Amino acid sequence: MSSALDRLHPAVVHHLVNTLGWRSLRPLQQQAVAPVLEGHDALLLAPTAGGKTEAACFPVLSAMEQHGWTGLSVLYVCPLKALLNNLHPRLSSYAAWLGRRAALWHGDVTAAARRRILADPPDILLTTPESVEAMLVSTKVDHRRLFGGLRTIVVDEVHAFAGDDRGWHLLAVLERLTALAGRPIQRIGLSATVGNPGELLSWLQGSGRGARPATVVAPAVEAASTTPQGDIELDYVGSVDNAATVISALHRGEKRLVFCDSRRLVEQLGAALRARGVTTFLSHASLSVDERRRAEAAFAEARDCVIVATSTLELGIDVGDLDRVIQLDAPTTVASFLQRLGRTGRRAGSVRNCLFLALRTDSLLWAAALLTLWGRGYVEPVEAPPEPRHIIAQQVLALCLQEHTVGSRLWAKAWNGLTPFDSGAEPIVRYLIEHGYLDRDGELLFIGPEAERRFGRRNFLDMTAVFTAPPQFTVLAGREEIGQTDPALLTEQVEGPRVLLLGGRSWKVTWIDWKRRRCFVEETDLRGKARWQSSGAGGRSAALARAARDVLLGADPPVRLTRRASRGLDELRDQRGSTVHPGGLVVTRGGASGTDVRWWTWAGHKANATLAASLGDAVEGRFDDVSLRLPDAVTPALLRAVRDGAAGRLCLPEVDERALAGLKFSAALPPPLAEATLAARLADLGTAARVLAEPVRFTTVG
Structure with missing residues (x-):
């Protein structure tokens, strides 16, 4: 402890003791000091409210003073504007200890505030990758003046970026900032528990992978990983109205946060709780910023109340001291559950807790499966989606907006050799030129008329985000x-x-x-309806599907089960027992005429999509997370022959052209490459291959 404090700047240590009243640093904060001060790229892991922000900021502020950094030297990047708003006062107060300033820049920040930042840059800028992109492509921003002094970039909730295309966009933007600064920039990621921390840090390093020292700091995670802890209970309530009745009756006088995995469910439960006289607040992405802020502020100050939210409140936004977390149905990952569980148990003497309320029998099965995985200490690895060709197209166009003209032989250097934004992207650049997205004048490339037509509205604002929002x-x-x-x-x-x-x-x-x-x-007092387009989460994973199979085979999650939940699981095992067998997989033949034939793979959505594409006419094309529909003429011998034939030639799933609309910038790709990108993301070749090798038994169900 003393050695860690000795390395921090004296002013930081003074305020730790006298302003914050801290008597010690947490283990994560102690262990982060040395690698961060020494300039290592780092990944700091801890549960929600584990002190990750301070673990990064205190040594970064110390380095700022020790090395005399001037101008904008630190970017603090978050996935959500609400999280930035929440962090800004805290980081501003820490910076002020040293006479430094922190400022906020995102889509809700006024034009006047942005002008002040450009005229007199702060030492720390809190922002999103989309806002950084907007600055880079803006003609009103002197990029080299603003970003030329960057030394460190802190990426909060880095796991939330890495698992989708925002992660590829973030990496590409970081490489362009590195090129502008003309020096390597230290990268520090903050994350909750992940299954592959070393790989996540390596991913975050980008082009510096292997060339710069890298350190994972995770003492709290390592200490808790051997035995999952918490007061967890699973109940089966059967409907939203029943869930509202349970929530209104339990834990009166306490502050409760209820997670739902759709905006529609948030609205339905919120209305049902208010009808029962419960002080209720709501938070989800389709509520206005002011509406969400009012709800979150009121909830933070109140007692004996409930806030119902989607995952918008999962990523560390402070809503005060919670007593309870309640989950309707179940999230699709253990990592998401751990984030939500971490919102409780922050007071001395309290424990982390979560009450699961399953609304349907299948929801009960998935909740039990999730808790079974959690009980085994499993956390999903964070993996970047493969083959981000559409992000390459977006980045080439953004670079031309940033630089106005780019040498046709020099553009690949903008990302410092980072794969896949290097010379391997040449076919995409050729397509952009051939179809008018880029114009060419000798050896120079610049924005073409097709890019102006498709993306030029509001000064190319549509170019700054890599996700497509449905119309509302x-x-x-x-x-x-x-x-x-x-x-x-x-x-x-x-x-x-x-x-x-x-x-x-x-x-x-x-x-x-x-x-x-x-x-x-x-x-009005009339009853309203809520609905939003689904974002298409892509189904459940192979790990979760196999855990559901284990539950049907008799495994109980290591949590308290209410009598309703125990009875519900027993009924599920009776009803669906024919779909599982401890000795291998099952093909069932049922229905009135024996024509409902299903192969119960319990392999997850992507693996079943891969199998459906690979087996051709041997399947009817219909599948879900746990099974494939087979023709009624199938026999054990025929299925065995088809499986043997497919084992060495697995295919990527077929792509519906309509699905390409959700792949932003796919129009700037050759159609075969756009389809190949989406197909690669819909596949799970490894799990599909393992399923083909497993024994299968046929059975008839009544």
Whole structure:
């Protein structure tokens, strides 16, 4: 402890003791001091509220003083604007200890505040990758002046980036910042528990992988990894109304955070709780910023209340001192559950807790499967999606916007040799030139008319984000924005008034401005409806599906089961016992005429998609997370022959052209490459191969 404090700047140590009143540093904070001060790239792992922000910031602030960094020297990057807003006051106060400044830049920050930042850059800038991209492509920003002094980049909740295309975008932007600074920039990732920390840090290093020292610091995670801990209970309630009854009756006088995995469910539960007189607040991405802030602030200050949220409150946003976490149904990953569990147990003498309320029997099975994996100490590895060709296209276009013109033989150097943004991207660049996304003048490339047409609106703002948001209508009560709703709710036929459910309240639609995508409403006592387009999560994993099989075979998760949950699991085992066998996989033949034939692979959505593509006519093409539908003429010998033939020639799943709409910038790719990108992301070749090698038995069900 003393050696760690001795290395921090004296002013930081003074304020730790006298301003914060700390008597010691946490183990993570102690162990992070040396590698961060020595300039290592680092991954700091701890559960939610484990002190990761301070573990990074205190040595970074010390380095800032010890080495005399000036201008904007530290970027602090987060996946959510709400998290940045939450962190800004804290980081500003830490920076002020040394006479330094921290500022905030994201889509909700005013133009006047941005001008002040550009005129007099702070020492620390809190932002998102999309906002950094917007700065890089803006003609109003002197990129080299603003970013030329960068020394360190802190990426908070790095696991939330790495698992999707925002991670590829983040890596590419970091490499462009490195090129602007003209020096390596230290990269520090902050994360909750992940299954592959070494690989995650290696990914974060980008082009510096293997060339720069790298350290994983995870004392709290290592200490807790051997025995999962917490007061966890699983209950089966059967409906949203029953869930609301249980929540309203239990834990009165306590502050409860309820997670739901859809906005629609948040709205339904919020309305049901309010109908039972429970003080209830809501938070999800389709509520207005002001609506969410009011709800989160009120919840943080209140007692005996509930806030119902999607994963927007999973990533460390401070909503005060929680007593309970409740989960409707189950998230699809153990990592997500650990984030949510970590919101509780922060007070001395309290324990982390979570109550699962399953709404349907299949939800009960998946919740039990998730808790079984958790009980085994399993956490999913974070893996970047393969073959991000559409992000390559976006980055080449963004680079041309940033530099105005780029040498046709020099563009690959902008990412410092980072794969796949290197010379291997040449076919994509050729396509961009051939189809007018880029123009060419001798050896120079610049933005072409097709890029202007597709992405040029609002000064190429659409170029800065790599995810596609479904269209929504803004809902207004007078001048107050309530949030956004799916346009399908405004076009479907209804009898009587059209009533929406938003913010846990019902709103009667009074007028729709189709051109400006606005919907005007007034509050009503009538019952409203909520709906949003699904983002398409891609189904459940192989690990979770196999854990569900284990539950049906008799495994109970190491948590408290209510009598309703125990009875529900027993009924599931009776009803679905024919779909599992301890000696291997099962093919069932059922239905009135024996034509419902299913191969119960318990392999997850991606592996079953791969098998469906690879087995051709031997399957009917229909599959889900746990089974494939087979033709009624299939026999054990025929299936064995087909499996043997497919074992050496697994195929990628077929891609529906409509699915390409969700792959942003796919229009800037040759169609075969766009389809190949999506197909690679829909596949699980390894699990499919293992399924083909497992024994199979046929059985008839009544």
